[in-house]
Amino acid sequence: RFITSLFILFSIATLHAAKITWTPETGYQSDEVEMSGLLPEETRQVLNLMNSARQAEEFESRGRGKLHYAKKGGNDFSEGKQVKSYRKALKKYRKIVKKFPKSQYAPEAYNRIALISLARNEIDDAYEAYERMAWDYPNYGSFNETIGEMYKIAETRLNTHRVKIFGVIPGFLNIDRAVSYFERIYYIAPYSDYSPLALLNIAQTWDEKGKDDMAIYALDRLVLKYPDSVHAPDAYLKLAKKHTEQTNGPYYDQSSTKTAISFYQDFLFQYPEDDGVVIAETELTDAQNTMAMSKVKIADFYYYKRKKLEAAKVIYNEAITLAPKSATAKLARIKIDQIQAKLDVQEAITEEEQKALADKDQKTAKKRARRKILGIF
Secondary structure, three states, X not given: OHHHHHHHHHHHHHOOXXXXXXXXXXXXXXXXXXXXXXXXXXXXXXXXXXXXXXXXXXXXXXXXXXXXXXXXXXXXXXXXXXXXXXXHHHHHHHHHHHHOOOOOXXXXXXXXXXXXXXXXXXXXXXXXXXXXXXXXXXXXXXXHHHHHHHHHHHHHHHHOOEEEEOOOEEEEEOHHHHHHHHHHHHHHOOOOOHHHHHHHHHHHHHHHOOOHXXXXXXXXXXXXXXXXXXXXXXXXXXXXXXXXXXXXXXXXXXXXXXXXXXXXXXXXXXXXXXXXXXXXXXXXXXXXXXXXXXXXXHHHHXXXXXXXXXXXXXXXXXXXXXXXXXXXXXXXXXXXXXHHHHHHHHHHHHHHXXXXXXXXXXXXXXXXXXXXXXXXX
C-alpha cells in the first residue's frame, strides 16, 4: 500500500510536465501522446471537456478583454449571458480535475480555474486552484510563478480584499485567512524566495494584533531557516525588540532581556555592514543596562534586607560586568566600596575579638595550672 501510494504521488508530480498549447483553430494539444493510462474514450472526453470549457471561457473574455484582477471594489461581470459562459467553463474544468486528476490536462484545468476566479474577483477560489497546482503538479509550468500568484493573493487578502455582504456591502478584512495563506506558502514552498517574505508578513500581522508569541514564532522560523535572506537582518532586530518589550523593567524577570541581548549580539556578529548596526548597538546598550539594573536591585535586597554583604558584592560585580560603562555600573561600584568598607571594619573587629578570646583562654589555662586537688596536688 505504501509503495502504491508513493507511485501515485510520483505519477501525479511527474507525468504532467508535458507542453500544452491551445489555439481557437486546433484546440488543446499536448506533446505527450499517451494520457496517463486513460482509455481512448476517456481521452476524447478530457479533450472535449477542455476545448468546450476554453471556448466558453474565450467567449466571455473576448467581450471583456484579457483576464485581469478585478478592480478594487468593482465587479464588471454582471451580464447574465457572459456570467453563464464563465460558469460553464468552470463547471467543465472542475469536472476534469475531479474525474481525471492524473491527466496532463488536469493542472491546465486548475490554471484556467484560477484565472477565471481572479477575473471574477473570487480570489479564494483562485488561491485554492494555484495551491493544488503547486502541491500536486509542481512540474507544470513555472512552480515559482505559481507560488508568486499565491503570494499576491495572500497579500490582497491581508491588505485590501473584502468579501461583499449580499454582493453590495464591503465586509471586514479576513486577517486570519490571509495568515493561513502565507503559512501554506511556507509549507508548500519552503525553499522559494516567497517563504521568508510570507513569514515576515505573518509576524507583522500578529504583531499588529498584539499576539507577541505568534509574531516571535514566525520571526524565529525566519532567522533559523533563512539566515542568508535579505529579510533576516530585519527579522533579528524585530525579534530582539519584541523580547525587550516583554520585560516590564528591572524589578521583573529578565529572561526576555537576556534573549534580546543574544539576538542583538548575533545580529552585530552576522551583519556588521547592515544599516541597522547603529540601532542594534544603541538598543543592545539599553538592554544590557536594564539587565545590569536588575542585578543591582537583587544585590540591594541582599545588602539592605538580608545583610549578606559578600553575596551582594558578587551580584554588584555581575552588574558591572554586564554594562561596565553605564551609570548602573557606576552605582554598583559605589555600593561595592560601601560594602568593602563595612567588611574591613568587621574584619578588624573580628581580629580584636579573637585576640581577646585568646588572652582569656590563656588566663583560664594558667588558673587551672595553679589549682590544687584537695589542696594537696
